[in-house]
Amino acid sequence: MPEFIDDFLFTYQTLVYSLGINGLLALSIYVVLALGQLSMGQAAFMGMGAYVSALLTVKLGVAFPLVLLAAMLLPALAALIVGAPTLRLSGVYLALATIGLGEVQRIFFLNSELTGGALGLSGIPMKGGLVSIYGSLGLALLACIFVARSRIGRAMEAMREDELAAGALGVDLPAYKLAALVVSAMLAGLAGALNAHVTSFISPEDYGFHAAVSILSYALLGGIGSPFGPVLGAFILTLLPEVLRSLADYRGVVSGAIIVLVVIFMPRGLLTWRMGRVGAATRRPS
C-alpha cells in the first residue's frame, strides 16, 4: 500500500472503520423501514452479534468467517422469535417489542458472568479490517439495490405506502415483514461482530436505547427512497462529530440541531429520489 494511504489509515483508522460499520447498520434498519415497519432493536441485534462473536473468538478460538456467520444467525433467530407474534399486528407493536428486547439483553449482559458484566469483554483480537468491513458493506448495498429494483422491492414499497391495499392485492404481509426483520437482524449482527473485532473492547452500554436511536437517525437523515440514503446519513452523522471537533463540548448540540433542521425542512431525508425499477416504464404498450 502506498505510504500516504498507510499514514492516513493510521491516523483515521477508527473513523474509517466506524463509517463502514455504521453504513452497514444504516442498511440494516433500511430493510425494515423500506416496508413501513419500525424496529428499535437494531442496537440489540448488533450487540448480540458483537457478544457472540467476541465469545466465540476469545473463548473458543473459532475461525473468523464462522464467527461472522454465527453473529448473523443468532440475531436472525431472535428476530424470528420476537417478530413472529408481533408482526401479525400492525402499528407500533414491533417497535415496542424490540425496545423490550434491547433492555432485556442489556440487563442480561450487565449481570451475566459469561459476558463480563458491566466491564464488558476486552482483548478481542483485531480480526476485522478494511476488507471485511467494506466488503460486507458493498455486498449488502448491492443486495439491497438488487432487491429494491425487483418485484419484491415493488411489493415492499407498496406496503410502505399502503399496507392494507398491498395485502388486498395478494401480498403476504406477515411473511414479508418477518423476512425483512430477519435480514435486518443479520446485517446488524454482522456489523456488531465486525465492530467488536476492530475495537477490541465491548460493553453492554454500547447497545442500549441510545444506540438504537442513533441507527434510526441515519435512515431518517439520509432518507429511505433508496438504499443509498441511509448509508449517506450514516456517513454524515459519523463524520459530523469529527468535523465539529473544534466546537468541543458543543458539538453534540450542533449535530443534534442539524438533525432537527433536516427533519423539519426535509422530512423525506437528504436523498429523496426513488429507486428506478424494471416495469416502472414510461413506454406505452404497442
Added chain:
Amino acid sequence: MSEPLLSVSGLTLGYDAATQAVTGVSLEVREGTVVTLIGANGAGKTTILRGLSGLLHPRAGTVRFRGQDIAGLPAHRIAALGVVQVPEGRQVFANMTIAENLRMGAWLLKDAAEEARRRDLVLARFPRLAERLGQQAGLLSGGEQQMLAMGRAMMANPRMLLLDEPSMGLAPLFVEEIFRIVAELKKEGRTILLVEQNAQAALDIADHAYVLQSGRIELSGPAGEIARNEKVVAAYLGG
C-alpha cells in the same frame, strides 16, 4: 338454483373489544350480478367489505366463497381466491408510477404475457391512464386515481370485485364515468359487490340491494323494489 358465488351468514365484526360495528349480517351475491349495500355514514358498509376481504378478522359468522369458508383467512389468501377489494378513498400507491400500480394489481400473476394482455385491456378501458403510465400516481386527480384503483383491481382479473364508495368525493362528471364503468363491467358478466352512499345511482345499476342501518341489515330485495320502498326513499333518496 345454484349456490351463490358469495354467501355470508351471521357476520359480526368490530374494531375493538368494546364496540361491535356489524352484527349478524347475512347476504348473498350470485355470479354475474351487481349487489349493492347502501346505508348512512358509519352504518358499517366499509367494515363489511373489510371483513369479506380479510382486512378485518370476523368475530362470528361464515363467509362462503365458491363453497369454501373464507372467514378468518388472511387478506392475501382471499385475494388469491379472486376476491379483490378496491379500497375506499382511492388508495393508490401515490409515490409509484401508474405502470407500477398496475403491476401491483397483477401481483399474484406470474405470467408476463397474460399480465401484458390484462394491462392492454385495462388501458383500453381507462385511456387516461395509458397517456401517463410513467407518471407518479399521487399527481393524478381524484377521479383519475379512482380509475387507477379500479384498473389495478382489474389487473387481478377478479372473480368478484368489492367496490368501496367508488364515487366518494368525486366531481359529478367523474361520478358519471365511474358508474358507466361499473355498468360496463356488469354487462361483461362481472360479479360486483358495490358499497355506495350515492344510493340512487347504486340502485339504478344493481340487481339486488341490502340496506344497512347501525350495523344490521334492515331491508333487502331486488334493487327496483328497494328503490321504491317508502322508507328508503325518505332516508336515502331524498324523497
